[in-house]
Amino acid sequence: MEKTEALEFIRARLDDGCLRSEVIAELLENDVSRATAYRWFNMLAKPEAEPQHTDLVLNALRDQLYQAQAVDDPAQILKVANAYAAALAKFKRV
Numbered sequence: 149m150e151k152t153e154a155l156e157f158i159r160a161r162l163d164d165g166c167l168r169s170e171v172i173a174e175l176l177e178n179d180v181s182r183a184t185a186y187r188w189f190n191m192l193a194k195p196e197a198e199p200q201h202t203d204l205v206l207n208a209l210r211d212q213l214y215q216a217q218a219v220d221d222p223a224q225i226l227k228v229a230n231a232y233a234a235a236l237a238k239f240k241r242v
Contacts, residue, residue: 149178151188158192168193202239209235 149157154175161171168189175185209232216224 149175149180154178154180154185154188155192158189162192202235202241205235206232206239206241 157175158171161174171189172182172185175188176182180188209228213225213228213232216228
């Protein structure tokens with residue numbers, strides 16, 4: 149697959165909402181080297197936004213809440229839920 153053809157292919161797949169891994173896998177199937185596939189994909193893909201520190205904190209607390217729910221630990225669920233609520237209020241996300 150030539151570069152211009154590959155770039156058109158990547159653009160079309162991104163417009164269809166495909167994930168990076170899917171696009172790269174399809175390029176590899178068309179005899180494009182892995183490094184070249186990633187380089188071409190990165191030329192067209194929108195850079196992911198850097199998460200804010202508040203997002204990182206809230207995501208970590210949410211993950212802890214899910215883990216506590218998975219093991220069915222009511223005390224830990226209550227503890228993490230309170231911390232999550234306090235963080236939401238502190239970051240004015242309520």
